Amino acid sequence: MKNLSISARLWSATGLVALALITLLAVSAARTSTLQREAAAMQTRQDLVLAGAQRWAGLTETNVQRVIGAIVASDASVSNHFKPEIAKTSEQISALQKEIDALADSADEKAQLSKVADARKNYLALRLDPREAHPRLTETRRFARDGALYFGPYTSSTSLRETLGSL
Numbered sequence: 001m002k003n004l005s006i007s008a009r010l011w012s013a014t015g016l017v018a019l020a021l022i023t024l025l026a027v028s029a030a031r032t033s034t035l036q037r038e039a040a041a042m043q044t045r046q047d048l049v050l051a052g053a054q055r056w057a058g059l060t061e062t063n064v065q066r067v068i069g070a071i072v073a074s075d076a077s078v079s080n081h082f083k084p085e086i087a088k089t090s091e092q093i094s095a096l097q098k099e100i101d102a103l104a105d106s107a108d109e110k111a112q113l114s115k116v117a118d119a120r121k122n123y124l125a126l127r128l129d130p131r132e133a134h135p136r137l138t139e140t141r142r143f144a145r146d147g148a149l150y151f152g153p154y155t156s157s158t159s160l161r162e163t164l165g166s167l
Contacts, residue, residue, distance in 0.1 A: 056096045125152030
């Protein structure tokens with residue numbers, strides 16, 4: 001290096017800086033590409049969860065309306081007409097819930113889903129068993145997988161009783 005002229009020394013230093021910048025740009029581009037792929041995968045997963053949750057909410061609301069229609073109707077044929085549809089929709093809701101649970105891959109997400117499930121046990125709900133000869137709504141604090149339909153949760157017994165009173 002001592003035998004090189006000053007201009008050669010300056011150009012070699014400039015070349016090393018340029019090479020370092022090019023290397024930095026290449027590493028940054030590769031990392032950015034990786035992050036974009038990861039973000040796209042996470043976005044796709046979140047879209048699946050959101051679509052499942054929206055479908056779950058829609059099916060639940062549909063079942064609520066069917067049950068209310070069956071209860072309010074004085075004709076037993078209406079109730080008999082809705083029974084298979086309510087059962088079918090309930091199965092779809094259960095399947096969607098399992099899909100949403102399966103999409104939870106981090107410990108935090110699983111903990112949140114568990115927390116929601118535990119919280120639902122502490123709230124009041126309306127229970128309707130469409131298999132009974134004369135289905136009726138009852139108050140409950142337990143959500144069981146017994147084939148009955150559960151509506152809620154209600155955070156206060158007053159709002160639950162108001163709902164019952166409006167039926």
